[in-house]
Amino acid sequence: MPVFTDQMQRKVTIADSPQRIVSLVPSQTELLFDLGLQDQIVGITKFCVHPKALCAAKTHIGGTKNFHFDRIEALKPDLIIGNKEENYQEGIDTLAKKYPVWMSDIFTLNDALQMMQQLSEITQTSPRAQVLIQQIKDQFEAFVLPDQAFSAKVAYFIWRKPYMVAGSQNFIDEMIKHCGWQNVFAHQPRYPVVNPEQLAAQSPDIILLSSEPYPFKQKHLEEFKQICPQAKVLLVDGELFSWYGSRLRLAPAYFGQLLNEVVV
Secondary structure, X not given: OOEEEOOOOOEEEOOOOOOOEEEOOHHHHHHHHHOOOOOOEEEEOOOOOOOXXXXXXXXXXXXXXXXXXXXXXXXXXXXXXXXXXOOOHHHHHHHHOOOOEEEEOOOOHHHHHHHHHHHHHHHOOHHHHHHHHHHHHHHHXXXXXXXXXXXXXXXXXXXXXXXXXOOEOOHHHXXXXXXXXXXXXXXXXXXXXXOHHHHHHHOOOEEEEEOOOOOOOHXXXXXXXXHOXXXXXXXXXXXXXXXXXXXHHHHHHHHHHHHHHHOO
C-alpha cells in the first residue's frame, strides 16, 4: 500500500482509492464532496453542514473535539482525515492506533491548496482538484484591493465571554491580510483572550464579529460600539474567513463586498 506524508510530516499508509472515508473537519468535508467522493464518505462531524442534503445523509461521529469512537469503529474507515488545529490530539492519537489518519496543518492559502492537491492524490481525484485549485488561484489573483484598504486596522472576534480574537499563526489572519487589512492583534499568537480595555487601546478602524464559532448577531453590535465608538462594527461570514477547503472559491468576491462596505 502507498505511503503518504501528511502536513504534520507524518507517514501514513493508505489503501489505494479509499472507499470508506471519515472526515473530522467541516471545510475538508465540503472539499471531499466537491471532489466527487459522496459515495466514499461514510462519517462526518455534526459541524459538517455543506452541502446540506448530502451531509444530512451521513453518519455523524460527534464533534471536531469530541469523537464517538464506537460510531467510527462501526463505520470501518479505511481513511480518516483531520486537522491539527480543529481536532484534539488525544482523539487523533487514539484513532491513529487503528486507522490511517491523514492530518492537515494550514496557516496560508498555499497550505490550503497543497492540502487539496495531496488529498486528491490519495483519493485519485486529481483532475477535479486541479480545476478547483485553478479556480481559487484565479479568484485570488483577480482580487484587486482599493488603496484605502491598506491603512485599515482590524480586530476579528471569534468568541464572547470571554472575548477572543484572531491573533497571528492562523488561517483567519491570512485572510485578513488578503483583504489588505492590518490585524491589530497580530502581535499575539493564535487566539488570545482580550478585555475591553485592550481592545480600546488598539483603536481598530473595523471590528469584525464572526458567525462562528460564536454566533455573533445584530444585537451584539452596540456592545462593541460602546467600547470603540470610532470603529465600524460588522457581522461577517466566518466560513469565508476560516474554511480552507473548496469554499475558498467564494472568499475573494465576499471580501470585495466587505471592502465596499467599509471603504469610503
